[in-house]
Amino acid sequence: MVIFDSVTKTKRPFEPIKEGEASIYVCGPTVYDDAHLGHARSSLAFDLLARTLRALGYKVTMAKNFTDIDDKIIKKVEATGKSMQEITAYYIDRYLKEMAQLGVQRADIEPKATESLDAIEAMIQRLIDKGFAYVVSNGDVYFDTSKDPRYGEISHKVHDDEENQSRVAHNSEKRNPKDFALWKACKGEEDICFNAPFASGRPGWHIECSAMIEKYFDGNGEYSIDIHGGGADLLFPHHENEAAQSRCATGHELAKYWMHNGFVQIDGEKMSKSLGNSFFLKDALKVYDGEILRYYLNSVHYRNDFNFNEEDLLAAKKRLDKLYRLKKRLLPGKASAVNPTFKKVLLDAMADDLNISVALSVIDEMVAAANEKLDENPKEKALKKETLANLEFIDTLLGFGGKEPYSYFQIGVDETLKAQIEALIAKRTEAKRAKDFAAADAIRDELTRMGIAIMDTPEGTVWERA
RNA sequence: GGAACCAUCGCCAAGUUGGUAAGGCCGCAGCCUGCAAAGCUGCUAUUCGCCGGUUCGAGUCCGGCUGGUUCCUCCA
Numbered sequence: 001m002v003i004f005d006s007v008t009k010t011k012r013p014f015e016p017i018k019e020g021e022a023s024i025y026v027c028g029p030t031v032y033d034d035a036h037l038g039h040a041r042s043s044l045a046f047d048l049l050a051r052t053l054r055a056l057g058y059k060v061t062m063a064k065n066f067t068d069i070d071d072k073i074i075k076k077v078e079a080t081g082k083s084m085q086e087i088t089a090y091y092i093d094r095y096l097k098e099m100a101q102l103g104v105q106r107a108d109i110e111p112k113a114t115e116s117l118d119a120i121e122a123m124i125q126r127l128i129d130k131g132f133a134y135v136v137s138n139g140d141v142y143f144d145t146s147k148d149p150r151y152g153e154i155s156h157k158v159h160d161d162e163e164n165q166s167r168v169a170h171n172s173e174k175r176n177p178k179d180f181a182l183w184k185a186c187k188g189e190e191d192i193c194f195n196a197p198f199a200s201g202r203p204g205w206h207i208e209c210s211a212m213i214e215k216y217f218d219g220n221g222e223y224s225i226d227i228h229g230g231g232a233d234l235l236f237p238h239h240e241n242e243a244a245q246s247r248c249a250t251g252h253e254l255a256k257y258w259m260h261n262g263f264v265q266i267d268g269e270k271m272s273k274s275l276g277n278s279f280f281l282k283d284a285l286k287v288y289d290g291e292i293l294r295y296y297l298n299s300v301h302y303r304n305d306f307n308f309n310e311e312d313l314l315a316a317k318k319r320l321d322k323l324y325r326l327k328k329r330l331l332p333g334k335a336s337a338v339n340p341t342f343k344k345v346l347l348d349a350m351a352d353d354l355n356i357s358v359a360l361s362v363i364d365e366m367v368a369a370a371n372e373k374l375d376e377n378p379k380e381k382a383l384k385k386e387t388l389a390n391l392e393f394i395d396t397l398l399g400f401g402g403k404e405p406y407s408y409f410q411i412g413v414d415e416t417l418k419a420q421i422e423a424l425i426a427k428r429t430e431a432k433r434a435k436d437f438a439a440a441d442a443i444r445d446e447l448t449r450m451g452i453a454i455m456d457t458p459e460g461t462v463w464e465r466a
Numbered sequence: 467g468g469a470a471c472c473a474u475c476g477c478c479a480a481g482u483u484g485g486u487a488a489g490g491c492c493g494c495a496g497c498c499u500g501c502a503a504a505g506c507u508g509c510u511a512u513u514c515g516c517c518g519g520u521u522c523g524a525g526u527c528c529g530g531c532u533g534g535u536u537c538c539u540c541c542a
Contacts, residue, residue: 002482009470011482029542042542072540157469157538205540231542232471238541261542262471263535270535299490300479305472305535312478315491322490325504349480357480361489371505375498437500444502455504462504 001056001351003227004303006235006258007154011353014053017220017256022058024050025213025255026107027230027238030067030205031091032076035098035281037297037308038231038264038271044294045261045302045354046229047104047399052350055397063109065212066092069202074192084192088114098281101290102297103399111212113203119215120203121196123249124182128198132248136173139185139199143206143245145178154243154258155236180241182207206241214250221252228255232303235260262305264297271308288313289411295320295400302354319364320400321464326367327391327405328462329374329384336385338393342366350397359398366390378458409464421452425461428454 001014016022026046029039046062053060068088077084096106113120124141127133132147145151181204186193193200203211217225224246230239239258246254264271271279284293296316300306342362349358370387373380395402410418424443431439447454447463454463 027542036542038542232536233541236537263542315478319490352482355480357489361480364489368506375506432500435500441501453503456499457504
């Protein structure tokens with residue numbers, strides 16, 4: 001496995017800190033609102049990472065946190081009158097359900113800030129004790145970036161204090177402009193606060209992740225985890241700050257590899273709520289099946305920016321359709337063993353920093369080759385069984401193609417409509433038998449108007465939702 | 467203002483060590499079909515934003531320009 005490390009900006013061979021294992025921590029969402037397409041993309045990208053590493057034989061432990069203490073959540077509490085727990089539990093539940101629709105496997109560890117306060121406080125205390133952090137008059141605790149000579153190495157940000165000074169002038173008690181809050185002291189009665197030795201208050205955003213990683217991963221004395229992931233926007237300041245805190249608190253580096261996924265745009269425009277475009281994942285899921293969205297969102301390399309639009313989505317759907325049409329030709333039957341060459345080529349592609357484009361092209365070629373052979377000899381049992389096994393492998397590695405093909409093509413068609421369609425097809429088959437092609441074509445037109453496409457096969461007429 | 471990344475066929479998109487452009491969508495022709503659809507076959511960039519340079523040879527390296535995105539503030 002080769003991974004593009006955002007810190008060195010090069011592809012580096014994956015050499016885990018513990019032989020045969022892979023520890024991954026991905027920054028999850030702050031749960032104050034519904035998940036958007038960007039969350040989906042990040043989630044999907046690291047799902048692919050975990051699946052690939054598992055397929056390569058690594059024992060993967062993946063953690064994805066929920067930030068459930070945050071200013072935006074507090075604002076939502078104030079705006080809705082609901083409790084913080086109600087709000088965060090609601091959005092966590094929705095997030096998990098929507099990601100499940102995309103075929104994202106659950107993380108092995110899903111830590112929450114509210115459940116990690118002990119670790120957070122301990123780490124802050126350690127930083128204070130070691131002189132890397134300081135408490136100011138109101139009880140806020142800041143990390144002293146000047147005490148960490150390696151601060152800036154993750155994001156390659158140059159210290160340009162002069163310029164930044166003006167921006168953060170109001171934080172007068174900060175010793176350096178780049179210092180950031182580890183703990184925010186309670187401001188008023190209505191604030192949501194937790195007790196801590198330094199002051200009643202709540203943790204800063206960055207410390208959560210550092211503390212959770214220390215809590216759940218042992219590391220090897222040199223690094224705490226193998227891979228730290230997240231959106232490209234998190235590189236600075238979030239990951240820079242995480243790295244600094246952990247480095248100073250533990251004496252070793254946080255992660256051996258850093259991976260960052262690219263951004264999602266919609267129809268060429270920056271994704272924002274004000275645009276009113278299908279910003280939320282839930283809206284996209286109303287229109288498109290999760291599996292298609294998964295295929296589409298994963299069809300572009302995770303580091304590239306992604307321009308979400310209907311035309312491309314449709315092209316992606318057609319590619320997936322082809323795979324399922326092949327699957328129709330293979331059933332009923334049982335899978336034998338995956339073709340070793342196919343497996344190797346597919347895995348090699350994914351092992352190259354998740355080269356999904358090559359992986360998908362390998363699949364397309366496999367599908368075409370199988371169709372060709374089946375055209376020649378529709379009853380080739382060994383081929384059918386092997387192809388079925390190939391499809392199973394694709395499902396395990398990439399998370400699509402696992403459905404029963406007829407149901408895939410009939411998503412959103414209820415039983416009544418189904419019966420109606422099948423009755424029409426039966427009528428058409430009768431008309432065809434009687435060589436009444438005008439009547440047969442009229443029925444086909446009617447089905448087309450209903451959004452149903454039909455195709456005649458040696459085994460009879462089958463239909464799909466167009 | 468500072469920094470990073472990107473720019474390949476009508477559209478999406480691959481292309482570590484420079485060696486002569488994957489795959490998909492669309493389109494065209496053919497096979498198959500009562501006709502279609504589906505599937506298959508063939509065709510579809512002498513060319514990789516522009517201008518220079520290095521080299522026997524560059525999409526791939528270097529410099530400049532143009533265009534786009536991102537980060538420097540909460541953000542996947």
